[in-house]
Amino acid sequence: MKQHLVSLIILLITFSGSLCLTQTDQPVIKEDFKPATSNQPGKEYPQVNSEGRVRVSISAPEAHQVQLDISAVKYDLTKDENGVWTGESEPQDEGFHYYQLWVDGAAVPDPGSLYFYGASRWGSGIEIPAKDQEFYALKNVPHGQISEHLYFSKSNNSMRRCFVYTPPDYDKDTEKSYPVLYLQHGGGEDETGWPNQGKTNLIMDNLIADGKAKPFIIVMDNGTWRMPGQDRPPRQGERSAGTWPPAGWADGFKKTMLDDIIPMIDANYRTIADQQHRAMAGLSMGGMQTRIITLANPDMFSYVGMFSGGSITMDDVNNSHGFKENVKLLFISYGSRELENGVTRFGGNPKADTEALKNAGINTHYYISPLTAHEWQSWRRSLHEFAQLIFKD
Amino acid sequence: MKQHLVSLIILLITFSGSLCLTQTDQPVIKEDFKPATSNQPGKEYPQVNSEGRVRVSISAPEAHQVQLDISAVKYDLTKDENGVWTGESEPQDEGFHYYQLWVDGAAVPDPGSLYFYGASRWGSGIEIPAKDQEFYALKNVPHGQISEHLYFSKSNNSMRRCFVYTPPDYDKDTEKSYPVLYLQHGGGEDETGWPNQGKTNLIMDNLIADGKAKPFIIVMDNGTWRMPGQDRPPRQGERSAGTWPPAGWADGFKKTMLDDIIPMIDANYRTIADQQHRAMAGLSMGGMQTRIITLANPDMFSYVGMFSGGSITMDDVNNSHGFKENVKLLFISYGSRELENGVTRFGGNPKADTEALKNAGINTHYYISPLTAHEWQSWRRSLHEFAQLIFKD
Numbered sequence: 001m002k003q004h005l006v007s008l009i010i011l012l013i014t015f016s017g018s019l020c021l022t023q024t025d026q027p028v029i030k031e032d033f034k035p036a037t038s039n040q041p042g043k044e045y046p047q048v049n050s051e052g053r054v055r056v057s058i059s060a061p062e063a064h065q066v067q068l069d070i071s072a073v074k075y076d077l078t079k080d081e082n083g084v085w086t087g088e089s090e091p092q093d094e095g096f097h098y099y100q101l102w103v104d105g106a107a108v109p110d111p112g113s114l115y116f117y118g119a120s121r122w123g124s125g126i127e128i129p130a131k132d133q134e135f136y137a138l139k140n141v142p143h144g145q146i147s148e149h150l151y152f153s154k155s156n157n158s159m160r161r162c163f164v165y166t167p168p169d170y171d172k173d174t175e176k177s178y179p180v181l182y183l184q185h186g187g188g189e190d191e192t193g194w195p196n197q198g199k200t201n202l203i204m205d206n207l208i209a210d211g212k213a214k215p216f217i218i219v220m221d222n223g224t225w226r227m228p229g230q231d232r233p234p235r236q237g238e239r240s241a242g243t244w245p246p247a248g249w250a251d252g253f254k255k256t257m258l259d260d261i262i263p264m265i266d267a268n269y270r271t272i273a274d275q276q277h278r279a280m281a282g283l284s285m286g287g288m289q290t291r292i293i294t295l296a297n298p299d300m301f302s303y304v305g306m307f308s309g310g311s312i313t314m315d316d317v318n319n320s321h322g323f324k325e326n327v328k329l330l331f332i333s334y335g336s337r338e339l340e341n342g343v344t345r346f347g348g349n350p351k352a353d354t355e356a357l358k359n360a361g362i363n364t365h366y367y368i369s370p371l372t373a374h375e376w377q378s379w380r381r382s383l384h385e386f387a388q389l390i391f392k393d
Numbered sequence: 394m395k396q397h398l399v400s401l402i403i404l405l406i407t408f409s410g411s412l413c414l415t416q417t418d419q420p421v422i423k424e425d426f427k428p429a430t431s432n433q434p435g436k437e438y439p440q441v442n443s444e445g446r447v448r449v450s451i452s453a454p455e456a457h458q459v460q461l462d463i464s465a466v467k468y469d470l471t472k473d474e475n476g477v478w479t480g481e482s483e484p485q486d487e488g489f490h491y492y493q494l495w496v497d498g499a500a501v502p503d504p505g506s507l508y509f510y511g512a513s514r515w516g517s518g519i520e521i522p523a524k525d526q527e528f529y530a531l532k533n534v535p536h537g538q539i540s541e542h543l544y545f546s547k548s549n550n551s552m553r554r555c556f557v558y559t560p561p562d563y564d565k566d567t568e569k570s571y572p573v574l575y576l577q578h579g580g581g582e583d584e585t586g587w588p589n590q591g592k593t594n595l596i597m598d599n600l601i602a603d604g605k606a607k608p609f610i611i612v613m614d615n616g617t618w619r620m621p622g623q624d625r626p627p628r629q630g631e632r633s634a635g636t637w638p639p640a641g642w643a644d645g646f647k648k649t650m651l652d653d654i655i656p657m658i659d660a661n662y663r664t665i666a667d668q669q670h671r672a673m674a675g676l677s678m679g680g681m682q683t684r685i686i687t688l689a690n691p692d693m694f695s696y697v698g699m700f701s702g703g704s705i706t707m708d709d710v711n712n713s714h715g716f717k718e719n720v721k722l723l724f725i726s727y728g729s730r731e732l733e734n735g736v737t738r739f740g741g742n743p744k745a746d747t748e749a750l751k752n753a754g755i756n757t758h759y760y761i762s763p764l765t766a767h768e769w770q771s772w773r774r775s776l777h778e779f780a781q782l783i784f785k786d
Binding site: 040041042058059060061062063064065066083101103104105106107108109111114115120121122123138139140143145146147148149150151152159171172174190195201205268269270 | 433434435451452453454455456457458459476494496497498499500501502504507508513514515516531532533536538539540541542543544545552564565567583588594598661662663
C-alpha cells in the first residue's frame with residue numbers, strides 16, 4: 001500500500017509538473033550556456049546551451065522593446081536593473097544560422113557576433129555546436145590557403161573577385177597540377193559564403209589529412225543574378241510572375257563562367273585544364289546554376305553537385321547533348337527538413353529523379369543531411385560527401 | 394536711389410541671413426551626398442557629401458533617440474513620419490573612419506556599412522573620398538593576391554592566422570624569389586586591418602603597375618599583446634601605472650615573429666631569406682613593436698618603418714648592436730594632426746630624432762601625411778611612401 005502511495009504521489013507530481021509546463025508555457029532552460037564559437041574575440045554573448053538555444057544580451061538602457069530574430073521567429077528579451085536586455089530562443093538546428101536584433105523597431109546586427117553575408121546583407125551569424133563538427137574543426141594538420149583573387153571580366157566589363165582554395169603543398173611542389181571544383185553560393189549570398197560560413201578550407205584540409213579526398217583547387221566566385229538589362233535582382237513579385245529563374249538569368253552567369261572565370265583560373269593556377277578534371281557544384285541558387293550550366297556544357301564538366309538546388313530528370317539528360325556520355329558523377333543532396341515524403345516544397349522529387357538516373361546507368365549519388373533544413377549545415381555536409389567522391393580516377 | 398535701395402535690401406537680407414546662421418548654429422549643408430564606397434552592396438546609406446560630412450539613416454519607428462557616433466562625437470538624428478531617423482556629422486578627414494550608431498542607448502553597427510575590425514570590435518567603417526584616392530583605387534592592372542594562411546605556432550602552442558600578399562605573377566614564374574615585408578596593425582586591431590581598411594594589395598598592385606615599387610611579399614600577422622601571464626591586454630589604469638608598453642609585452646610577439654612567423658613564411662613562400670631582403674613596419678602599436686624588434690635584431694631586418702608609432706633616437710641606435718651598421722633605411726611618419734610644432738601628444742619629437750640620425754649618417758626618411766590624424770589615411774599614405782623606398786638595391 002505504501003508502495004502504491006509513493007507511486008501515486010510520483011505520478012501526481014509528474015502530472016502536475018507537465019501540466020504546469022503546459023499552462024505557463026515556460027520551458028525549463030538548461031543553464032549550460034557558453035559563448036558561441038562564432039563570437040567576436042573576447043565577447044561573452046551571444047551564447048548557446050546544450051539544447052541549441054541561443055541567448056543574446058545587449059545593453060540598451062533607454063529602449064522599451066528588444067528582440068532576438070532567428071530562424072524567422074522573434075523572441076522578446078527582458079531588461080534588468082542595469083538596462084541590459086537578455087533572452088533566449090527555442091532550440092535551433094545544429095550548425096550555422098543568420099540572425100539579427102530588433103531595438104525599438106531598428107533591425108541591427110548583434111555587436112557580439114562575427115558578421116557574414118547572407119539574406120542580401122552583412123549581419124550576425126551563430127554556430128550551434130554539431131555532433132559531427134569535427135569534420136570542419138580547425139586542427140593542427142597541413143592547411144591549404146584561401147586567396148582573394150581580383151580580375152577583369154570582359155563579359156561584364158568590370159573588375160570581379162573570387163576566392164580560390166589551393167590545397168596544402170600547392171606552393172611547395174610547383175611541378176604538380178590539380179583538378180578544379182567551381183563551387184557556388186546561394187541567393188542573397190556572395191563569394192564569401194563558402195570561405196566563411198561554409199568552412200570550405202577546413203573541410204578540405206581535414207579530408208586531405210585523413211586521405212579521404214584528393215587534393216584539388218576550389219574556385220568560389222559571385223553568381224549573383226540580375227534581371228536582364230537591370231542592375232538588380234528581381235523582386236518577390238517579379239520572381240513569381242513568370243518562370244523561375246527568369247529567362248536570361250542563367251545565361252549571364254554561364255557566359256561569365258565559361259568566358260572569364262575558367263580561362264582566368266586555368267591561366268593563373270596549375271590546373272589540369274580538361275573536362276575530366278573539372279567539377280561544378282552549388283547550393284540552392286548555385287545548384288540551379290550548376291544544373292543549367294552543366295546540362296548545356298557536359299563537354300566542360302565531369303562531376304556535378306547540386307545541394308538543396310533541385311535535381312536532374314531523365315528528360316533533362318535526354319535533352320542534353322552528351323551529359324549521359326561525359327558526366328562521370330552526379331550528386332544530389334538536401335537537408336532532411338526540406339523534404340516531406342521525399343518531395344520538396346517546390347514539388348520536386350529528387351529521390352525519384354535520382355533512382356531513374358541510376359537505373360539508366362548514370363553514376364548518381366543521393367545524400368540527405370539529417371535533421372537540418374535549407375541551411376549551411378546541410379551544405380557543409382554535402383561538400384564533405386561530394387569531395388570524397390570526385391577526381392578519384 | 395532705387396538702385397541703392399535694392400543694394401541696401403540685399404545687404405540686409407544677407408546680414409540677417411548670416412546672423413541667423415550664427416544664432417541657430419545651423420550650418421548650410423551641401424546637398425551632394427552619395428552612398429559611401431564602403432557600403433554593403435546596394436545600400437543607399439550611409440552617404441558622404443563633398444564637404445566630407447557623413448549622413449546616416451536607419452528605420453527605428455519605436456525609438457526616442459538615435460545618434461551617429463563618429464570621431465568621438467555623437468550627433469542626434471531626426472525622425473520622419475515613417476519612423477526613419479536621419480542626420481549628419483561635421484566634415485571628417487579624408488580617408489577611413491570607424492563609427493557606430495546608438496539606438497536608445499544600444500551601441501550597434503550601422504546595417505548599411507561594411508564592417509571592419511578596430512577599437513577591439515567588428516563594426517562600421519566609412520570611406521571619405523580623398524584627393525589622392527587613386528593610389529588605392531581598384532584598377533584594371535595586374536593584381537597580386539591576399540591569402541589567408543593558417544599555421545601552428547610552437548611558441549604559442551596554438552593555431553594562428555596571417556594574411557600574405559603575393560605580388561602579380563608570383564604564381565606564374567615559379568623560379569623567382571622575393572623580399573618580404575612584415576607589416577603590423579595597431580592596438581585594438583588585428584591581422585585583417587592591413588588587408589581590409591589598409592588596402593595593402595591595391596596600394597602595392599598600383600605601385601608595381603607604375604614601376605614605382607619592386608614586387609615583394611607582405612606578411613600581415615596578429616600582434617595583439619597580452620599582459621604577462623594573462624589572457625588579456627592591459628586595462629587603461631594598468632597601462633599608465635608603469636612603463637608603457639609594459640615589460641614582457643614586446644617579448645611575446647618578438648618570440649612569435651622570430652621563432653614562428655619568419656621561419657614559417659620562409660618555408661612556405663619563395664622568399665629571399667636573408668637580412669638584406671627582409672623589412673618590418675607597423676602602425677601605432679605595430680610601429681612600437683617594429684622599433685623594439687628591429688633594434689634588438691638588426692641582423693634580421695634591413696628596412697624599418699614606423700607609422701604613427703614613435704621614433705628612434707641616437708641613444709636607441711647606440712644601445713643596439715649593429716643597427717647603424719646593418720639597417721639600410723629607417724622610415725618615420727605621422728599624420729599632420731598628430732603633431733603640434735613637431736611634437737607628439739606623448740612628448741616625442743620624431744623630426745628632431747630623425748634629423749639627428751641623418752646627421753649621424755643613417756639613411757632616415759621622415760614623412761608627414763597632410764591633414765590627417767591617428768587614422769588609416771595616414772597609414773595608407775605611409776605604406777605608399779615606404780614601399781617605394783625599400784628593396785631598391
